[in-house]
Each structure stands twice: as C-alpha cells, then as structure tokens.
Amino acid sequence: MAAEIRGLKGEQRKEIFLDAIDVLDKYIRIAFADITEYVSFGQREQQVIGMYEPLVDKETKRPIMETVNFVDLHDSSHIDGAIETEVKLGKNDIGIKLADKIKALDFLAKHSIYLAIENNDSRS
Template identity: 45%
Template sequence: MARTLDPRIEQAKKLYDAGEKLIDIADQLGVPEGTIRSWKKRYWGNATLQKKECNVAKEKKLSKRAEQETIKQESEYLDETAELSEKQRLFCMYYIRSFSATKAYQKAYRCSYDVANAEGYKLLVKPCIKKAIQQLKQNRLNRELLDEHDIFQKYIDIAFADLTDYVEFGVEETPVMGLYGPIKVKDPNTGKKVTLTQKENVVRFKSSSEIDGTLLAEVKKGKNGDSIKLADRMKALDWLANHMDLATEEQRARIEQIKAQTHRLTRDDEEQEETVDDGFLKALEGTAAEDWADEEES
C-alpha cells in the first residue's frame, strides 16, 4: 500500500513559495527545521527550480516573439516593389536597430562573424538596401511623431555641447576662515588689520532656467561634492555618422564648420607646443654654451 504524504509538506511548500524562511515555516508547522529542509530537497526543491527555469524560458520566448512581431510590422512599410529577398529585408530591419552591418548580416543570414564582417558592408552599400533602410528610418520617425531634422539637431547639440554653458569655474580670492569667522592679519604697509585671503578653485552651476536640461544625463549632489554629467557624446557622434542622410544642408555645413574649428585648434596647440619646445632647446643650448665657456676660463 502506497504511503500517504504528510499534508504539512504541501503547506510548507506554499509558505516557501510565498517567501517564508525555512526556520519560520518550521515554527508555524511545529516541526524541526531539518525536516523542512528534507522536504524541500526531496519533494519540492526541484519543482521550484524547474518552475524558475520554465519562467526564464517563457520570458525569452515572449521576448523573441515580440521582436518577430515588430519586424513583421515594419516589413509592411517597405515598398512592395522593392526587389529584396526575405533575408535582405531582415538585414535592413536588423540594421536600423544596431546600425552595425556585421551584426545585422549575421542575424539575417545566420552565418559566422567572419563572413558577416566581410559581406555586411557590401550589402549595405547596394542602392536598393539603402532605399529600404531609409524607408524604415522614416517610418520609425513617423510612428513617434518626430521630425527628422529636429532629431538630427538634438544629436548635434549633444555631440558638441560646451560644458561652460552649464557651469562657471575659475580661481577666486576667498577669506581664510577660522573658528570664529574670517582670520584677520596686520597689513605690513598700513599697520591695519585686514582679512587673510587665499586663492581657491571655484565651480558654480548655472540656473536651470538658463540651460537646456535635455542635454544633461545627470546632476548629482553627493558626499564628495556636486557633479554634472553631459549626455554621451560618443553615442551622439555615432548616431550622427549613421544618419547623415537626415541632415539639412545647414546642419551639414555646421558639422563641417565644427570639424574645421576642432582641427584648427588641435593644430594650433601642436604648433604652440613645438614652438615652446624649440625655445626651451635654444635656451638650453645657450646655457650650455655659457657653462662651457665659464669652465674653459676657469
């Protein structure tokens, strides 16, 4: 005759699933904690693990299904007359998610990384592929009720944001504070007592009413001081590089102007550094010559 399981085993399992600790379950059911551990191991420990694994698998399946549904919806916006194979369509739709031709090719064609790295760019430069990608980009903008030129301008603002638009910093004379306030010292010239001062680095945030807060990623007040963080410039630059087709002529001209200014400043810094080095070397040579002459005279 089969042995009937203790009904408290099922009660213990329900309490455990509800988040109760083993020792608390033991107290509630009036059994030793070791018995609860034994029940967990023998009867429902594996079931809990299997349930968790099942939930993870289910979540992955739902996530994959949602991605496939999104791809299917976006595929409907592609021009039906476009002469694209199913894999080429997939490539275009994966590309607008990552803007990586290698990743998009690898997912669409299910091939090795080396093959995708070699073939992805070749596919990307085909006119029909470019047209399809442009359609998908425009569709995404339309769905989000955004104007492409406004978005492009926002990324320009992020990529070339100037920190001095948000903070003021410099060196100031500040009073040296003692236990009872500013420290006074005697002026050797006048004999009068004056406040002792020191040079101090000062940083001040500008008022939120004076700045564009959408370009900030973080403003923090911590135990080590206040800090401000701009939105990620590198990501913005990558986005601009992948969306130059959305730029107006004025925006293209501005980017070229900023590039030229950056190049000129970098070149000037290099020339200045080289000039300083040359001056230092000449001065060093002159000093060495004088030292040599002094040594000969002596």
C-alpha cells in the same frame, strides 16, 4: 463613432510626431554641448575664515586671503535640461553628466549622407 476615434488618434499622432530634423537637432546639440553652458569653474580668492570669524592680518588690518577652487552650477531655468543626464550633489562634491557626445557624433557621422542629400534637396 469609429470615425471620431480615428480622428482623435490622428490628432494624437500629430501631437507626438517627431520630424527627422528634430531628432538630428537633438543629436547636434548633444554632440557639440559645452560644459561651460552648465557650470562655471576655476579659482578665486576668498577670505580665510577662522574658528569664529574671518581672519585679518594684525599689522596691516587687511583680510587674509586664500585661493580656492570652485564649481558653480548654472540655474536650471537657463540651460537645456534634455542634454544633462545626471546632476548630483554629494556631501563633498558636485557631479554633472551630459549625454554621450561620442555616441551623438557617431550617429551624425553615420547619417551625414542623409544630411547632405537633404541639404541639397532643400537648396533646389
């Protein structure tokens, strides 16, 4: 019975074991994450909407356009959700927060000597 329990515990450890490379990879992805992988933003033209319908110039019959600012969130199935720490949708705004890049860069800088040693060892 004890051997069976030890075996199950060993299997469990294998399943949750994180290799140092996995941790470094996560910090690298955080440090070099690009906000444009998560949102698109800018300005675009859109038709002005009146009280009941879109507005049209009476003389030219062309739509009246205006430049508006926009922020579009990318679909969550296409992004690395582990790097986002917060997404919020308010009444008048959208917020997205990524994991702290400075902390990730500090971690990588502190451990860069280990990265260099590991790279040299893997090349040998």
